[in-house]
Amino acid sequence: MDFRDSQDEAAFRAEVRAWLAEHLPAGWSERPYARPGGEATGDGDAEQLRRWWQRELYDGGWAGLTWPVEYGGRGASLVHQVIFNQEAARAQAPEPINVIGLYMAGPTILSVGTETQKRRYLPPLLAGAEIWCQGFSEPGSGSDLGAARTRAVREGDVYVVNGQKVWTSYGHLARFCILLARTDPDQPKHAGLSYFLLDMDQPGVTVRPLVQITGDPEFNEVFFDDARVPVSERLGEEGDGWKVAMTTLLHERGTMSVGLQVMSRITLDRLIELVRKLDRADDPVVRERIAGFALDVEALRITNLRSVSGLRNGVPGPEGSMAKLLWERVQQGMGEFAMELLGAAGQVTGGPEVVDGGWWQYIYLRGRGHTIEAGTTEVLKNIIAERVLGLPRSR
Amino acid sequence: MDVTYSEEQQALRDAVRDLLADHCTPAHVRAVAAGPTGADLALHRRLADVGVLELPGAVELGIVAEQTGAALLPAPTWSVAAVALPALAACDGEGELSAAARRGDAVPVLVLDGLVPEAHVATHLLVADDGELGVAEAGACAVEVVPTMDATRRLCRVRVTGATTPLGPARPALDAARLTGAVTLAAELVGVAQACLDRAVAHARTREQFGRPIGSYQAVSHRCAEMFVALESARSLTLYAAWAVAEGAADATLAVSAAKAAAGAAAVACAQSAIQVHGGIGFTWESDLHLYLKRAQSGAALLGTPAEHRRRVADLLGV
Numbered sequence: 001m002d003f004r005d006s007q008d009e010a011a012f013r014a015e016v017r018a019w020l021a022e023h024l025p026a027g028w029s030e031r032p033y034a035r036p037g038g039e040a041t042g043d044g045d046a047e048q049l050r051r052w053w054q055r056e057l058y059d060g061g062w063a064g065l066t067w068p069v070e071y072g073g074r075g076a077s078l079v080h081q082v083i084f085n086q087e088a089a090r091a092q093a094p095e096p097i098n099v100i101g102l103y104m105a106g107p108t109i110l111s112v113g114t115e116t117q118k119r120r121y122l123p124p125l126l127a128g129a130e131i132w133c134q135g136f137s138e139p140g141s142g143s144d145l146g147a148a149r150t151r152a153v154r155e156g157d158v159y160v161v162n163g164q165k166v167w168t169s170y171g172h173l174a175r176f177c178i179l180l181a182r183t184d185p186d187q188p189k190h191a192g193l194s195y196f197l198l199d200m201d202q203p204g205v206t207v208r209p210l211v212q213i214t215g216d217p218e219f220n221e222v223f224f225d226d227a228r229v230p231v232s233e234r235l236g237e238e239g240d241g242w243k244v245a246m247t248t249l250l251h252e253r254g255t256m257s258v259g260l261q262v263m264s265r266i267t268l269d270r271l272i273e274l275v276r277k278l279d280r281a282d283d284p285v286v287r288e289r290i291a292g293f294a295l296d297v298e299a300l301r302i303t304n305l306r307s308v309s310g311l312r313n314g315v316p317g318p319e320g321s322m323a324k325l326l327w328e329r330v331q332q333g334m335g336e337f338a339m340e341l342l343g344a345a346g347q348v349t350g351g352p353e354v355v356d357g358g359w360w361q362y363i364y365l366r367g368r369g370h371t372i373e374a375g376t377t378e379v380l381k382n383i384i385a386e387r388v389l390g391l392p393r394s395r
Numbered sequence: 396m397d398v399t400y401s402e403e404q405q406a407l408r409d410a411v412r413d414l415l416a417d418h419c420t421p422a423h424v425r426a427v428a429a430g431p432t433g434a435d436l437a438l439h440r441r442l443a444d445v446g447v448l449e450l451p452g453a454v455e456l457g458i459v460a461e462q463t464g465a466a467l468l469p470a471p472t473w474s475v476a477a478v479a480l481p482a483l484a485a486c487d488g489e490g491e492l493s494a495a496a497r498r499g500d501a502v503p504v505l506v507l508d509g510l511v512p513e514a515h516v517a518t519h520l521l522v523a524d525d526g527e528l529g530v531a532e533a534g535a536c537a538v539e540v541v542p543t544m545d546a547t548r549r550l551c552r553v554r555v556t557g558a559t560t561p562l563g564p565a566r567p568a569l570d571a572a573r574l575t576g577a578v579t580l581a582a583e584l585v586g587v588a589q590a591c592l593d594r595a596v597a598h599a600r601t602r603e604q605f606g607r608p609i610g611s612y613q614a615v616s617h618r619c620a621e622m623f624v625a626l627e628s629a630r631s632l633t634l635y636a637a638w639a640v641a642e643g644a645a646d647a648t649l650a651v652s653a654a655k656a657a658a659g660a661a662a663v664a665c666a667q668s669a670i671q672v673h674g675g676i677g678f679t680w681e682s683d684l685h686l687y688l689k690r691a692q693s694g695a696a697l698l699g700t701p702a703e704h705r706r707r708v709a710d711l712l713g714v
Binding site: 393 | 600714
């Protein structure tokens with residue numbers, strides 16, 4: 001048990017810190033609160049910045065830290081990834097543009113893909129030259145992912161895809177989509193699904209933006225009308241789609257939560273600043289609430305370190321669902337508390353009276369999605385109950 | 396960075412777990428709790444024989460305490476190992492009393508707060524007076540057991556009536572005792588919470604109502620999932636705090652308060668939920684769950700309540 005950096009880790013941390021200091025734009029840390037970089041806000045400047053940042057990371061050798069060298073990665077350990085994320089958080093660095101690629105598509109291709117697929121997709125994914133989106137949810141199957149109805153019918157060397165996906169973040173920017181589609185309608189639900197790497201740049205694919213509760217067009221609907229995907233671009237065997245999709249989701253909840261902790265730490269620090277600014281720091285009720293959030297943020301940090309130490313080079317376990325539950329609760333809770341603190345001032349979203357540029361209203365509204373995206377609270381509790389605690393399947 | 400237990404630490408955990416499985420069964424705990432002292436000094440000595448009173452630091456103390464909490468150990472082992480011995484070490488190094496305590500021959504208990512755990516089975520009492528820590532033989536003190544809820548850890552009022560021998564300055568001794576005592580108690584509470592979750596899950600798997608196991612109802616299974624989140628959060632905070640204390644890290648005080656606040660709340664919540672999941676049987680004297688609930692409440696209250704520690708967290712964060 002040692003929470004300290006080893007000599008090698010400390011050297012790595014120093015290297016990351018120096019690199020970030022050199023490569024982040026001048027005055028970066030003093031910039032006014034921006035909307036968190038994690039979201040594709042449809043804001044052209046933010047998008048350009050995040051594309052540029054991913055390229056910088058790639059050129060600097062920081063993208064795909066834990067991935068094998070032959071696919072453009074650096075072959076480092078997950079602990080190094082954690083150190084990198086911690087330092088990026090400290091510097092409040094932007095989020096790279098290709099988060100679906102980095103945290104979901106990439107790890108899944110690495111663990112299931114053929115040699116040809118790995119060589120074709122991974123390097124441009126890391127460089128941010130090809131952005132990825134995720135085609136899992138459908139209008140008729142959200143939490144019940146196994147009920148997906150989008151069809152992929154094999155015709156010779158290709159599958160012809162028809163159907164609709166929804167809540168597709170980055171769909172409007174993406175060149176490729178990790179797509180879950182039904183190849184055998186006669187098999188029971190989960191058994192008839194297959195997993196594809198589909199090129200979005202074709203006539204059979206239509207992307208329509210969906211405006212969120214925040215007013216941002218962060219995600220999309222995607223329609224497939226006789227879209228095509230070569231048989232060679234199926235990931236895993238036909239009928240193995242569910243198993244492959246689970247790998248993706250474990251990565252989403254496991255690896256990604258290492259990054260989410262960063263967002264909650266920044267939010268907590270800003271919440272404490274807000275309390276001071278509103279002159280509420282003497283209120284014992286306020287102090288009690290802040291302490292409660294601080295406990296959760298810290299528990300999340302250490303829980304992530306525990307899972308990283310426990311798994312080293314494997315696929316994250318279902319325990320990642322616990323970290324996601326903890327994260328969504330604290331992140332959503334801080335947004336709610338900020339609105340409570342602001343009172344009527346929380347209604348003001350612009351003009352000279354606005355507090356922190358409207359950041360808190362954004363955190364509050366965006367927070368409503370945290371308990372829905374990447375597995376709803378209810379689905380995650382089912383996963384913990386059934387897969388971690390071994391309780392019987394719920395109906 | 397490696398947040399896993401070493402092989403030696405795992406061996407320690409397994410040894411204590413096995414020893415308690417043999418000698419600290421629920422039936423034994425009930426028998427001891429119903430007895431006059433509520434403390435099994437023979438079991439304390441058995442733990443001493445496997446080295447539990449000679450552990451290198453807070454991480455190992457936590458590993459042991461998690462097991463003793465899960466087993467509801469009715470013995471003054473925490474009071475000696477995590478409170479009295481760190482106090483002695485901070486003020487007079489390793490004296491004769493410490494050596495005797497580590498062998499299990501002496502049972503020193505430190506008077507920290509008004510209600511003193513396990514003072515009635517102490518051979519020596521450590522008392523701070525006027526900036527000095529002194530030691531008094533048990534015979535030189537009036538010790539009165541106060542009737543309390545948790546019968547597995549009795550609380551006493553202590554008054555020194557005879558002579559004390561000065562040991563050294565009190566401040567560092569009391570600080571060390573509070574820090575190590577609180578973080579080890581947090582680990583004990585993690586053990587209590589884990590035992591409650593295990594019992595709730597075991598019951599929910601097998602108990603059937605309306606023709607199926609109650610654990611297949613989300614109202615029940617989601618409650619168990621919430622217990623798991625509370626437990627694992629507390630475990631994370633406690634692991635870090637124990638390490639921070641052992642290493643003398645700059646944020647050790649903050650980490651211990653965070654851990655004690657989370658573990659106290661988690662243990663109480665998990666015990667309460669376990670009772671709810673069990674339904675009527677969980678509410679009976681016959682069920683062991685009330686023993687866990689009462690141990691959770693006493694553990695949460697000693698050395699700072701969750702609310703007090705959250706206040707401290709806010710102070711230390713500079714809110």
